[in-house]
Amino acid sequence: METLSDGLRTVTAVRYVTPLRSGGSVPGVVEADDLGTYVVKFTGSAQGRKALVAEVIVGxxxxxxxxxxxxxxxxxxxxxxxxxxxxxxxxxxxxxxxxVNLGMDYLPGAADFTPGALDIDPMESARILWLDAFTANVDRTVHSSNLMTWPPAGHQKPRLWLIDHGASLVFHHRWESAADAVGKGYDFRSHALGPPGPHLAAADAELAHRVTPGLLRRLAAAVPDVWLAGEPGFGTPDDVRDAYVAHLASRARYSARWLPQEMS
Structure with missing residues (x-):
């Protein structure tokens, strides 16, 4: 195993356990040489490498x-x-x-989040809403929350875990119009945690200034070159990384443009 930038590790798959057919990308449960078990999303899936790029940067x-x-x-x-x-x-x-594919630590016994099943702190909920609005995550809805509760009841107190961010960063599917999306608002109406409440302004004040170009560069550096190579309109993987940093840094700087109008 080796440690890559900012703590993202590389492991080697030693056993394929089973496919997970609940998701359209058909991830699989895999055992690795570090004795860990991971849910792996594959580069050959229909969603492609950009979904994995979003998983790394947003996760x-x-x-x-x-x-x-x-x-x-x-x-x-x-x-x-x-x-x-x-x-x-x-x-x-x-x-x-x-x-190279992407793995997420397997949480044994984790359950899908259902509204009312867990007492969620209002500020934690607001932080998640802010993150999803910032990253344009279109896949944390009442129909597919991409939230898990773990550990199982009867162990420690369960908490909420965020998974599956591959549908975020929708701007990277059309780089030629990405600049127009910097201030684009977010539709909260079908979000799994409901409409934003009064704590969203506090979440913005807490989080927006922490999304710095330096942090974004570290996150983008964790994305393997092979997932970025050959992107139309860019010469090198680092050029693509720079584009992610520039877009997201601008969106953080101008959060008043995409937050609900009553907050701005």
Missing amino acids: ELARHLGLPVPELVLVDFDPAVAAGEPHQEVRDLLRASAG
Whole structure:
């Protein structure tokens, strides 16, 4: 194992356990050479590498802002470790995903969040709402919260965990119009934690100034070159990283433009 920038580690998959069919990307449970078990999202999935870029940048940003996210690791994956997988479509996905993929620490016994199932501190809820608005996360809704509660009841007090940020950073799907999205507002109406309350202003005051260019550069540096190479309109992976930093730094600086008008 090696430690990459800002703590993102690389592990090697040694056993493919099972696919998870609840998500459209068909992630898999994988055991690695560090004795850990991870939910791995594969580069060969229909969502592609940009979903993994968003997972790294937004997941690690959430962690730096004090929100609970399972550890993310880079997973060196050889399809040979899944030679016994019986389903052809999964084998095709794994064969297309040789190399570096993204893993998230597996939380045994974790449960999907349902409203009312957990007493959530209003400020924690506001911080999550702020993060999702800042990163344009379109996939934390009442229909798919991408929130987990863990550990299971009867152990320690369960807490909320944030997962699945691949649908964030929607601007990177059309870089030519990314500048127009810097001040774009966010639709809170279907958010899993409900509409923003009075604590959102406090969350903005607490978090926006912490999203500095220096922090964003460290987060972008954790994204492997191979996930950024060949992006149309950019010469090198570092050019793409600079574009992420510039866009997100501007969005943090001008949060009044995309927060609800009654706050600005």
